[in-house]
Amino acid sequence: MELGKRIVFIGDSITEWGRYEDSEGIGTGYVRLLHDYLRVSAPEKNFEIFNRGVGGDRIIDMKQRWQQDVIDLTPDVVSISIGINDVWRQLDHPGMEQVSPEVFEATYRQLLDQVKSCQLILMEPTVIEENLQSEGNQLLKKYVEIVNQLANEYQAVLVPTHRAFVQYLAKNSRYELTTDGVHMNSAGNMLMAKTWIEAVEKRTE
Template sequence: MELGKRIVFIGDSITEWGRHEDPEEIGTGYVRLLHDYLRVTAPKQKFEVYNKGVGGDRIINLKERWQQDVIDLAPDVVSISIGINDVWRQLDHPEMEQVSPEVFEAIYLHLLEQVKSSQLILMEPTIIEESLNSEGNKLLKEYVEIVQQLASEYNATLVPTHKVFVRYLEKNSGYALTTDGVHMNSAGNMLMAKTWIEAVK
């Protein structure tokens, strides 16, 4: 697939990672790796990369800022990474109003409808704890399946980030991908970027 020039990455803290401290507002996470990869492999393309990750965001928060952070930028490509906090809040803040799989799917579909003329890249939610049997990863499965289904319905590129992280955990390498079970270290960001590149290619 030939990528359009203007790319918006939107999501939660995993996407945001360091963008507020970065003069380019791209950050130090997987978005930075992808920006640099695109810059050095296709210098004539002059890609415009926008990082619109916000820490703590759930799908309901994306809906609130979709017009300003996505539509108003008139992107050629929209890459979405969301779902971790929709599940994590069920575990660490059960008193909050939660985002059920049904609500998650309905809002995600609503957002995609507004940008379906752009190239769509949907990233599976990654992991919650580096344990295959964690409660978070069990709850996450339904949200991952929704992203997979929506990617199929909208002819979007699916980035199988959950799948590759699970595959990595199954190998029991002993080398962590996160700092706290959710937020990526440099290896986790590399795996996300590598998976994105392979899916988009």
């Protein structure tokens, strides 16, 4: 598999990070790191990269803009990072209508079915608090499992970002990965980008 030229990154605020303040619309998070890496590693390809992250999005919100933010851009590659808010809202807004694992999976399937002709890259949701025993991380496990299952079923590249964060945190490094337990600092963005590159390059060898 050779990576296609026209790439859409879609997700929540972790993907969005700084894109509205950036004249290129790429942002300052992991998408920026990947944008720059792809540009310098294969300058002849002239990659076209679009950041379509929106803060606060759950998968049901992403569904509402899927046509405009993905399909209408006619991408070769779609990289998806979603799931954190689907769990986080269960903790900080328990009174609102929630996205159960069943709804998460069914909605994710609907979206993937619309882009089957694209190269698909599915990123595991990362972490909710840098404490592996947190309630958020326990609830997140089912959503991570669903992403793994769908990646296998749709023959997508799986980017094991949750696994990478778990492995890092288990080593008790003094360097944190997030600013607030969810949103990435520079190290967290680097770990996300590194994990994406390794997964994609393994598949494209």
